[in-house]
Amino acid sequence: MAKVRAEMVANVWKVVAAEGDHVDDGDTLVILESMKMEIPVLADSAGTVTTMHVAEGDVVQEGDLIAEIS
């Protein structure tokens, strides 16, 4: 089980992957936006997205869980 966390305070701009999707290492899961910059959050391992913890428009804090992949 891989847990993907937010690296910084940001708004969730786009949720790209959905629960149940198969993703490869390096695929974009969500795109965050902070300070007028888009920051893609990538899968760091291949697998299935079991839980997506964020929705578009959410605000995440540094360290918040974004998605789980297993």
Next chain:
Amino acid sequence: MRQERPEASGKIPSVLVANRGEIARRVLRTARQMRIRGVAVYSDADADLPYVREADEAVHIGPAPPARSYLDVAAILEAAHKTRAAAVHPGYGFLAENADFARQVIAAGLTWVGPDPAAIEQMGDKIRARNLMERAGVPVSPGSREPVTDAAAAVAEAERIGFPVMVKAAAGGGGIGMGVAAGPADLHAAFETARSRAERFFGSPEILLERYVQRARHVEVQILGLADGRVLALGERDCSVQRRHQKVAEETPSPGVSVALREQMLAAAVRAGEAVAYRGAGTVECLVDTEAGSFVFLEMNTRLQVEHPVTELVTGIDLVEQQLLIAAGQPPSFDPAAVMSAGHALELRIYAEDPVRFLPGPGTITQWDEPSGEGIRVDAGYQAGNTVTPFYDPLLAKLCVHAADRERALERAAEAVAAFAIAGPKTNLRFHAELLTSPEFVSGDYDTSLISKMRPS
């Protein structure tokens, strides 16, 4: 309620600043010196910022997301009405280059502190602006004369222009969505990225291509269109220190511009301003080809520029004061025939971002100690106790220095950076310390690739 009208003397009695942070504070400072009543507007996120506390009046205009506050035209006009403000200063960013906003301000009977909306419109469309400049005799690089609508058309256009090409939003600015394509293979991705960002940030999918200059300096000329119609050029600023096509440090005079080239650039900038009957403060951005020693027009920013303080430091002219005078139809506070530039000035943008990868690092400020002293000016948007949120750009403060020559300005800047202490959010102060000792920057012989060389990925 009746709005206050400009007094018989022509002076603006009050001004609402439709912006936030450091620039709102900076505009309000000059308004105060001119005895003009200053009105601030703020979102939920900014209630505790210094500019809100320092304003004569402050009006809450909505929640943190810009679309519901600083971009909400109705809320801003309502705030102006409620406070009986006589004029609106837009700062930079947000609505500053929105011609419709300018028109609505004027239609509400208020003084717009900026150029004619028609000039904003002409320059806001980068393709129209390029065509207009070409006709005015201002050099432009090979590029699109009309919008490029799809990736296939982009390839054909790029082949006509010649690779490498710069892909950018016709309605854009601030480097957002810009990309370079070395050949047809990269062009597709660059085009799609530019188009999606253009749509999202600027509300228009129109794209243009321009020949990309490999070794270029980004040099801009400050212009001032006076109330009597004359256009002045107040020297240049070198803005070549950039990351992600956004400026990080600026200096004047440019160490890469010869006396002869400066003369040509200033004359071209005046022609550019005259071509649109420009009034107020504006900036003509150019690319200087360091190998050929030539320049081309890039775009014109029809507003006060972030880095305007360096021009103020060497000329002694308060540009915001001139904006407010010109908007009221008044002559400038200085003699246009006797403008002198003295010494060297530098601006370092202190961003809330890490100093290595330049990724955003908002947070609550637990310590804020600014440097001070001779030749040091800090335009700050924050103080200790404030929270830097992810909703707006990462600019915390502009650290500006002025000294007799470049060498002494760099020394002074290094001391000031060392004395600036900010804790809480991430900051790029350490990057600036490195910049000021990097041999390339110190030599003055650098171009827009400087940061990517300092930070090879």
